[in-house]
Amino acid sequence: QSVLTQPPSVSAAPGQKVTISCSGSSSNIENNYVSWYQQLPGSAPKLLIYDNDERPSGIPDRFSASKSGTSATLDITGLQTGDEADYYCGTWDNRLRTVFGGGTKLTVL
Amino acid sequence: QVQLQESGPGLVKPSEALSLTCSVAGDSINRGGSFWNWIRQHPGRGLEWIGNIYIDGRSDYNPSLKSRVIISLDTSQNQVSLRLSSVTAADTAVYYCAREKSRRAEAGTVRRWFDSWGQGTLVTVSS
Numbered sequence: 417q418s419v420l421t422q423p424p425s426v427s428a429a430p431g432q433k434v435t436i437s438c439s440g441s442s443s444n445i446e447n448n449y450v451s452w453y454q455q456l457p458g459s460a461p462k463l464l465i466y467d468n469d470e471r472p473s474g475i476p477d478r479f480s481a482s483k484s485g486t487s488a489t490l491d492i493t494g495l496q497t498g499d500e501a502d503y504y505c506g507t508w509d510n511r512l513r514t515v516f517g518g519g520t521k522l523t524v525l
Numbered sequence: 526q527v528q529l530q531e532s533g534p535g536l537v538k539p540s541e542a543l544s545l546t547c548s549v550a551g552d553s554i555n556r557g558g559s560f561w562n563w564i565r566q567h568p569g570r571g572l573e574w575i576g577n578i579y580i581d582g583r584s585d586y587n588p589s590l591k592s593r594v595i596i597s598l599d600t601s602q603n604q605v606s607l608r609l610s611s612v613t614a615a616d617t618a619v620y621y622c623a624r625e626k627s628r629r630a631e632a633g634t635v636r637r638w639f640d641s642w643g644q645g646t647l648v649t650v651s652s
Contacts, residue, residue: 418571447633447634448634448635448636449630449634449635449636449637449638451637451638451639453572453639459644460621460642460643460644460645461572461621461639461642462642463638463639463640463641466626466638466640467628467636467638472640504571504572506572506638506639507635508635508637511588512587512588513574513585513586513587513588514562514574514577514587514637515574516571516572516573516574517571518571519571519572
């Protein structure tokens with residue numbers, strides 16, 4: 417059971433928008449920065465978002481994120497079939513150190 | 526462009542120690558500024574942070590694994606190593622090496638992220 421709670425799955429049609437939530441607490445998300453990772457099938461995770469809402473170079477602006485209080489969200493607009501992947505949030509927990517969400521499987525219908 | 530490559534035995538017997546090496550190319554672990562991490566993923570499951578180490582020798586571990594884990598650096602080979610002792614079937618997982626970056630943050634706030642990952646290596650614990 418993960419310290420950070422994500423929905424197990426989300427789905428949407430190509431071209432649509434999807435939102436993935438990441439819920440934590442005052443000991444993790446509320447007082448630390450959040451990052452997001454994309455894991456394509458059979459591949460290693462890849463950094464998608466850091467510093468709550470910053471995109472590394474090469475990540476399209478279809479991917480955006482925000483943080484408010486004890487929760488963070490990842491938005492993906494203009495969905496493409498190539499976006500089908502598992503998505504993980506991550507942050508620091510004052511007791512447990514680095515923690516990840518349980519992951520959300522995105523299906524593009 | 527930094528590249529990380531994990532290597533080590535794919536099969537380990539129960540009660541023995543698991544040892545993996547991460548070879549780093551495109552960055553020097555001597556340079557500082559990065560934490561070097563091990564993260565694992567049980568089959569079909571999410572990510573679990575194992576621990577990390579900094580060039581000055583400071584290491585930090587997942588409390589649930591701390592008693593069994595040692596992470597070390599070999600600066601001459603530019604490698605990061607993981608040793609996990611007394612393994613059981615529950616340690617069967619894909620093990621990733623990852624570079625972690627950080628920025629100065631407000632007091633009491635941690636601002637870190639994993640910007641580069643190795644491809645991962647599957648380790649099976651079985652007799």
